Amino acid sequence: TSSCISTVHLGFGITSLPFPTSLPFIPASHRWEEEKKEDGIKWMQLEHRGPYFVPPYEPLPKDVQFYYDGSSTLELAVFFQKMGLYSLFQGQPLSSLSQEMTSEEQEIIKDLDKCDFGEIHKYFVDKNEARKALPKEEKQKLKEEADKIQEEYGYCILDGHREKIGNFKTEPPGLFRGRGEHPKMGMLKKRIMPEDVIINCSKDSKIPEPPEGHKWKEVRFDNTVTWLASWTENIQNTLKYIMLNPSSKLxxxxxxxxxxxxxxxxxxxxxxxxxxxxxxxxxxxxxxxxxxxxxxxxxxxxxxxxxxxxxxxxxxxxxxxxxxxxxxxxxxxxxxxxxxxxxxxxxxxxxxxxxxxxxxxxxxxxxxxxxxxxxxxxxxxxxxxxxxxxxxxxxxxxxTAKVFRTYNASITLQEQLKALTNPEDNVAGKLLSYNRANRAVAILCNHQRSIPKTFARSMQVLQEKIDAKKKQVEEAQEEVKKAEDEFKDTKEAKAEVNVEKKKKLLQRLEEQLARMNIQATDKEENKQIALGTSKLNYLDPRITVAWCKKFGIPIEKVYNKTQREKFAWAIDMAGEDFEF
DNA sequence: TATAGGACTTAGGATTCTGCTT
DNA sequence: AAGCAGAATCCTAAGTCCTATA
Structure with missing residues (x-):
């Protein structure tokens, strides 16, 4: 039973939902007028350019060779080393790969341990270095070219509004990398051709042109779905879609x-x-x-x-x-x-x-x-x-079952924010409380990350800073004592002023040390916890927006640009007394 | 009622960018 | 200018849940 989307004109173009929200929504602006849509209808107009096809295979220069006891070059060898998967396959049968090799190649290549990717590897390492070393203007030019592609293929028109597309490029061919012990690890993921792609758009729109000399698999006009294009991938034989960016109204x-x-x-x-x-x-x-x-x-x-x-x-x-x-x-x-x-x-x-x-x-x-x-x-x-x-x-x-995750995550954030936020704290202190509330949710949902490669090192750097600060504090303590002794001896006003001065310095240093210790604790507690997933998918953004408003925290301190775009609806909608 | 296919959300790792220090 | 760390963004796999079909 999908909910019907009725029409009420809301600020930035979000239509209202069939159920009431607890707070009145005050429109910030009327960007457009909406037509009422029937149940299950997702759009009335959809126009786009189709997917951007990743550049074709570039043959290796003649002098870059793949060796197998003797020598031969093939596209597969490039994937192997490029994806750093070679080591995963050492000593394993070539079964999943043999189907990709010509019979001639199959005759030759029987043992991965005898494959030598050295030259290919070097070729790509060098190429990467060269790219990094490019002069500023050249890099600028590359950037502009990428921007142009984004500009041309990265947006669509949906019901009269230009919307950002999430993934407008086809996935490049390569070796499949599943997570964990995946039985299909390393299988060849085939290149997507226009002939594989189904285009979805509106009948009266400018239908995207397939690349020169190619045809689409199909063009359809289905406004009960939200995807712009789709194809079937060859590893699991499932569909992949091109869809809108989270910032879109839909x-x-x-x-x-x-x-x-x-x-x-x-x-x-x-x-x-x-x-x-x-x-x-x-x-x-x-x-x-x-x-x-x-x-x-x-x-x-x-x-x-x-x-x-x-x-x-x-x-x-x-x-x-x-x-x-x-x-x-x-x-x-x-x-x-x-x-x-x-x-x-x-x-x-x-x-x-x-x-x-x-x-x-x-x-x-x-x-x-x-x-x-x-x-x-x-x-x-x-x-x-x-x-x-x-x-x-x-x-x-x-x-459904997943609603419990959303509910428990959001209610936990709200409760934790209530329990942890101290109105007396400064902005940094309040943000620490926010992160702790966020972390409580991440732990509940088991959102983990691998410990960053640089973690140990950066922790050590921080620890050294803390040690240095401790020393400073100790020195300052001695200074205070010295100054006090001097005042006791002399009873001079000048000495008294000096005592106060030294005490102030000590206090400042102690505060700095405390801050660093908090930072270190925060870092340590966070090393294996990923906060992003819950923030993006489980926490009602209105709770965060309300908290920011209530405690005078600028929203940019908790949401970056992308997050502000995704949660534009909540930023517009929630007042400081929003309750989940 | 079981199964397959389809559409959509959720997920962590890789890559790129940014802004700071050296 | 280079090097670096952390943040932001990109990428696409891996889930959930629904509907159609037998």
Missing amino acids: KGEKDWQKYEVARRLKDVVHTIRAQYRKDWKSKEIKKRQRAVALYFIDKLALRAGNEKEEGETADTVGCCSLRVEHIQLHPQLDGQEHVVEFDFLGKDSIRYYNKVSVEKPVFKNLQLFMKNKDPSDDLFEHLNTTFLNKHLQDLMDGL
């Missing part, structure tokens, strides 16, 4: 709608929690499994966990697809009762590791679900995301 509206659904969950979440607690004792095992899974999704912000085709992707799971081997039960652990230890790979093969004390019925149910099962058996064998989401839909219109 995406902004959708984003707003997402948070409104999450806010509606806020009103009923207590009922839902009462319901699943009741269901823990249901006679039907299926209901019990659903209730325990929902508890995890709510409490731990786990993803739904759809089934995946085995052997096609890395072995990762979400809530419904958890297996017995992914949890361990501890009746007692570290002074806590009913502890569940989670250890599994989630989206992007990011490890989820957590020890959680759960309510007793949950623990008992888990023991029941695990009884007489192998480690590789499903924990919730009667459950899947369809069944769970159907149930959620009955509990609230538009409710």
Whole structure:
């Protein structure tokens, strides 16, 4: 049941949603008039230039050779070294690659260890160096050329407005790099040709021209979807799309709608929690499994966990697809009762590791679900995301498993901001509180990043600065003492002034040291946590906007240009008393 | 009811840019 | 001018959830 978009003229062109928001929206400007759209209709006019095709393969100069015991050059060899994947394939069979080689090549190339990419590698390293060393004017020229492409292909017209496109370039051919232990790692991703591409636009628009001598696979006029072009990629045989940038009205509206659904969950979440607690004792095992899974999704912000085709992707799971081997039960652990230890790979093969004390019925149910099962058996064998989401839909219109993540993330930010922000703090102190609130959410959602390569070094630099500052503080302390002694001896006014002066200096240095220590703590706490994902996808931007307004923080301190563009709707809409 | 296909959001890593220090 | 670190941006994989079909 998709929501119908009705028409109310809102400031920067966001049409209103079918459900009311708690705050009146005061239009900042009337940029355009909207026509009412029917249910499921996404646009009335769509015009664009089609995708920008990445430059064709450039053969290597004759003197740059790929060697295999003897010698031969092929495009594949270039991908190999260019993507730095060679080492991943050493000692492995060439099965996925052999289909890309000519039979002649297959006859020759049997063993990757005998492949010599040295010259090709050097060629690209040199080329890269040369590019970096280019004079300023040359670099400027390249920049202008890129800007021109962006200008020509990077925008479309949607319902009379020029909108930025998110990804207007076709993906270049290369070796597929999946995340984690991906069975298709290293397969050749084919070049996208115009003949592969479906164009979507409006009938009466200027239909994009395919590149000289080529044809589109199809041109269609489907205004029930938002994509501009699509093609099927050859690795997983799935569709890829060209879509609008998050700054666009279409995406902004959708984003707003997402948070409104999450806010509606806020009103009923207590009922839902009462319901699943009741269901823990249901006679039907299926209901019990659903209730325990929902508890995890709510409490731990786990993803739904759809089934995946085995052997096609890395072995990762979400809530419904958890297996017995992914949890361990501890009746007692570290002074806590009913502890569940989670250890599994989630989206992007990011490890989820957590020890959680759960309510007793949950623990008992888990023991029941695990009884007489192998480690590789499903924990919730009667459950899947369809069944769970159907149930959620009955509990609230538009409710699905992922709404809990949005809801819990946003409500956590709001609560944490309330708890952590000290009105007496300066801007830097308040921003630290904001980051901490943001971090609480990132931890909840398990948004991780690899520790930056430069982390240890930059931490060391900071530590050295702290040590130096400590020394300064100590010296200043001695200075104060010296000055005090002198004053005691002489009782001169000049000496008294000096004491005050030294004390002030000491105080300033101590403050600087405290700030540095905070910075170091912040850095350390943040090294493995990615704040960006929650900020961009889970936190209702109106909470942030309201917080900024309330405490006089300039919005640029928390949102960069791109983020301000994406959240333009919220910046216009939210007052300081906005409540999620 | 199961499955496949389709459309869309969410995700972390790689690359590029920026602004500072040396 | 070069070198660097951190921020911003780009890239595209990997999820969710819906609909159509058998």
